Amino acid sequence: MDNILLYLLKVTAGTALFYLTYLVFYRKETFYLRNRIILIFSIILPVIIPLLKIPVTVIQTVTAETSNAIAISW
DSSP: OHHHHHHHHHHHHHHHHHHHHHHHHTTTOOOHHHHHHHHHHHHHHHHHGGGOOOOOOOOOOOOOOOOOOOOOOO
16 A cells, blocks of 8 residues: 555656646747647656666675784784
8 A cells, every 4th residue: 555655656746847847948838749748748757757667786895894902013
């Protein structure tokens, strides 16, 4: 149940972000075909993007611990 709610939250946030971008940049454009394409993609892309899995590799470095012992040489 939590996965569905998280997915719907991501889709809603993506749709809102794309729509706000449309309102800011393309609202007053007179190229209606471009506006339709942008609005269709603003509905389709937020549905697809959360489904993509992006592999992330983490490289961990191992550091040698320093010793606090006093070295005595005879």
